[in-house]
Amino acid sequence: MLLLAAAFLVAFVLLLYMVSPLISPKPLALPGAHVVVTGGSSGIGKCIAIECYKQGAFITLVARNEDKLLQAKKEIEMHSINDKQVVLCISVDVSQDYNQVENVIKQAQEKLGPVDMLVNCAGMAVSGKFEDLEVSTFERLMSINYLGSVYPSRAVITTMKERRVGRIVFVSSQAGQLGLFGFTAYSASKFAIRGLAEALQMEPLETRLISETTSVCKPEQVAKQIVKDAIQGNFNSSLGSDGYMLSALTCGMAPVTSITEGLQQVVTMGLFRTIALFYLGSFDSIVRRCMMQREKSENADKTA
DSSP states (O other): OHHHHHHHHHHHHHHHHHHHHHHOOOOOOOTTOEEEEETTTSHHHHHHHHHHHHTTOEEEEEESOHHHHHHHHHHHHTTOSSTTOOEEEEEOOTTTOHHHHHHHHHHHHHHHOSOSEEEEOOOOOOOBOGGGSOHHHHHHHIIIIIIHHHHHHHHHHHHHHHHTOOEEEEEOOGGGTSOOTTBHHHHHHHHHHHHHHHHHTTSSSSOOEEEOOOTTSOHHHHHHHHHHHHHHTOSEEOOHHHHHHHHHHTOTTOOOSSHHHHHHHHHHHHHHHHHHHHHHHHHHHHHHHHHHHHHHHHHHHHHO
């Protein structure tokens, strides 16, 4: 049995070694590159834009609020490394009208050249029990979080394929890796992004990346990790021990971009699944306890 397991491991390593040239893309050079960031006026999106600008990229910021865009532009320009760099601001809702999104992307490319990297960071979250959320909330989150990533990606994909150069980054969430209490609308929209990214990576584009971020980390930390993984062409990006464990547990049929990554997933899957079962039990216990406390509180109010 041990010999069989060893033989399987050796065969697996050899297979990964043979296909590694096919799955490991060339690093993307950011100096002079055109990076488009949706949701770039604040939070992680703005931090990603700053990180790319620090490395010599030209930036197009896309968001709805024009005042926030102009403020973000000023902040980003403080980090320039040469006088040729440009920060372009475009005010548009990326989740409403594909033709409008396509037009603004064309305008950006006419001014700063073809898009080398697109970072889909526009999104929002709404929490609440499933029956308490309005149906319109599900529609709105699917529109903003999912279609808000589909439209910009669709607008840049043709040029990227023609040039055989490009990165498409989908900023997701741990709620896009496992279902969480109170986030039925949000989790569903983030799971949709994961499916989009996995399907898109099978098409003949040099690389594309889905980023699963850890909410407990600072936006600056998340941005640095995302940019680093985007440059290298990694499919998964995570931060912290919990982020690493979730990425390994939910890798499923996702691609690997190195032999090391594939081996780590194979070796750690069993251990991480065991740990995850304890987490799930703890989550269920917390939810049940909170529900019981709420029921007691409501009953006490009725009898008072």
